[in-house]
Amino acid sequence: RKEVEQDPGPFNVPEGATVAFNCTYSNSASQSFFWYRQDCRKEPKLLMSVYSSGNEDGRFTAQLNRASQYISLLIRDSKLSDSATYLCVVNTNSGYSTLTFGKGTMLLVSP
Amino acid sequence: EAGVTQFPSHSVIEKGQTVTLRCDPISGHDNLYWYRRVMGKEIKFLLHFVKESKQDESGMPNNRFLAERTGGTYSTLKVQPAELEDSGVYFCASSQEMQGRTDTQYFGPGTRLTVL
Numbered sequence: 001r002k003e004v005e006q007d008p009g010p011f012n013v014p015e016g017a018t019v020a021f022n023c024t025y026s027n028s029a030s031q032s033f034f035w036y037r038q039d040c041r042k043e044p045k046l047l048m049s050v051y052s053s054g055n056e057d058g059r060f061t062a063q064l065n066r067a068s069q070y071i072s073l074l075i076r077d078s079k080l081s082d083s084a085t086y087l088c089v090v091n092t093n094s095g096y097s098t099l100t101f102g103k104g105t106m107l108l109v110s111p
Numbered sequence: 112e113a114g115v116t117q118f119p120s121h122s123v124i125e126k127g128q129t130v131t132l133r134c135d136p137i138s139g140h141d142n143l144y145w146y147r148r149v150m151g152k153e154i155k156f157l158l159h160f161v162k163e164s165k166q167d168e169s170g171m172p173n174n175r176f177l178a179e180r181t182g183g184t185y186s187t188l189k190v191q192p193a194e195l196e197d198s199g200v201y202f203c204a205s206s207q208e209m210q211g212r213t214d215t216q217y218f219g220p221g222t223r224l225t226v227l
Binding site: 002 | 142144146152153154155156159167170202206214215216217218219220221
């Protein structure tokens, strides 16, 4: 079983749609959770951290379910510029800060 | 403020040759990480420096890979001799030193390595 699993997509949605991505992680000791965004042939960029209480940043909402080892990202009112690959990232933090990445979910927003 | 920079952006070499990748972290960031993405796979951790010391090198694939960070500033990752399976994108990231929690890692643009 992979450490971080995501549906690779692609998710094809029209502008204005709401889309949700899910991710599961295998290591119950994981302590920090993130969504990164990666545009084609670019570096990953932090979109948002994910907290147990859930958190929102504008059109983006992230949720964490530790019991189910499940992370989600909801994007409301999709924009063309949201087209990218969304990476679910986990830090096990066994004293170190190394990140474990999922393969990513591709989102394509069309006019 | 300048971000993480990497050089070169692309490198094409033949199997058996040597390649050295360079990463300049964000100024003042003590933590420096190397990651790699091979085609079709997820980004994977290679190693982590805190200043000039290797904190964790558990992700280094084999002894053909040598990373250094002399003086605790920029880092180099040397592959010698390169093999076909070393092809991929090598990312460097840096973060500030934080007590007790993971700080944001900022990634460089990556070096795309192709071994023929």
